[in-house]
Amino acid sequence: MSRKPFYGWIVLSALSVAGGFTMSMGIGNFGVFVAPMQDALNIGSAPFGLGLTARLIGFAASGPIIGRILDRYGARGPLSVTVVIFGASVAALGQIQAGWQMIALQMFMGMLGYWGSSSLYFTVMASQWFIQKRGKAMSIMFVGFPAGVAVSAPITQALIEAFGWRDAWAILGFTGSAVVLMIARLVLRNRPEDMGLVPDGAPRTPHEASVNSARQPEYSWTLHDAMRTGAFWRMAVAFGTVMLGMSAIGLFWVPYFIDQGFTPQIAAWALAAYASSQDGTSIVLARFVDRYQPRFLAMFGYASFIAAFVLMMNATVTWQLFATAILGGAGVGSGMLLQAQIWPSYFGRAHIGTIRGAALPLTLTFSGIGSAATGLIFDATGSYAPAWWTAMAMLVVGAFLLVITPKPKRAPAPSQGGNADLAEVGT
DSSP states (O other): OOOOOOHHHHHHHHHHHHHHHHHTTTTTTHHHHHHHHHHHHTOOSHHHHHHHHHHHHHHHHHHHHHHHHHHHHOSHHHHHHHHHHHHHHHHHGGGOOSHHHHHHHHHHHHHTTOBTBTOHHHHHHHHHHOSTTHHHHHHHHHTHHHHHHHHHHHHHHHHHHHHOHHHHHHHHHHHHHHHHHHHHHHTOOSOGGGGTOBTTBOOSSHHHHHHHHHTOOOOOOOHHHHTTSHHHHHHHHHHHHHHHHHHHHHTTHHHHHHHTTOOHHHHHHHHHHHHHHHHHHHHHHHHHHTTSOHHHHHHHHHHHHHHHHHHHTTOOSHHHHHHHHHHHHHHHHHHHHHHHHHHHHHHOSTTHHHHHHHHHHHHHHHHHHHHHHHHHHHHHHSOSHHHHHHHHHHHHHHHHHHHTOOOOOOOOOGGGTSOSSOOOTTO
16 A cells, blocks of 8 residues: 655745745844934934734734634635735835834734734644644754745845845845745645644545554643643743743844844844744654643743843854854744743644633743833833843743643533533642
């Protein structure tokens, strides 16, 4: 009996490439634009921090709606439509004349559902194709996101130097949206069941399908029941602290090091190293994610992030700049990977878009606070240090909340004489 490669791996590869291109559309490389846009528009750091906050507000507001749409219709169609609008919005950033216009556009792009590796279009689809191999699958998919930043950061700097920042926005917007649209229409499929397959493998006979399914039991929680557990709320806050750290450091990474005397080219290459470290972290963690509890593996990410903050505030030579980038990338890479893994691991795949969408407003609140506060504090004091010390303290809190959050267990079914509601043991 002939065996073909499981199509889920093809889907993952396509999602990885598509995610990398979305990161190049002013998400992972936004910091490269800060200095030239400040000079041309005569604005401070605050509008950029507020722009990132506005995108987060839009993402948080639309997240619950997008999550429900993805659970009902799948991600392929919504991704195809929104990425075209997203690309046009990115290109429109090259036409702005004031800071408030950038903030408005950023909010609109957030409402479309695009916020780095947290975008539901990618994580929800990947969760549908894998259960027992989900950790490995997520690791493979996430390789593309930081790779997109690593490649696009120096390319973006080169485009700005060659054509100016306005044309650079247009090139990135139209190119990225065209590639993602092509991938969505030609390669992506919503669920393995749409192709007569089951998660993790490709059955060829009804008997094989039933055996395969029997080996992969997974209970899927409803949103109502998930929100009644302490795990839902603790994880939302815990990963919110990772987002806070990422937003506090990511947007102002390049301008900070330029202020410290490093050239824009070196700072852009450090951003590429930051992204490459995320890739390396995903590859290393791939062999462990399905074997060990992700809440414990996440401690590596929190520790790396805190170390990056400390080293960054004391970096004076090039090797320290790149060491900071590698540590920060490891923190982001592990945090984003394990966040994508732990939600479906704890609550199943049937309603994962709705559940993750419902958690976004709380999680992204922290990220919005981080970027806006960092910009405002710098404009007021001339220093990023107070914001970054606060971010480190929040990371400690988040690590503690996550490590005390085990996988929730459901109560006995009514037929067993128990309560129909679901409960978390120890909550």
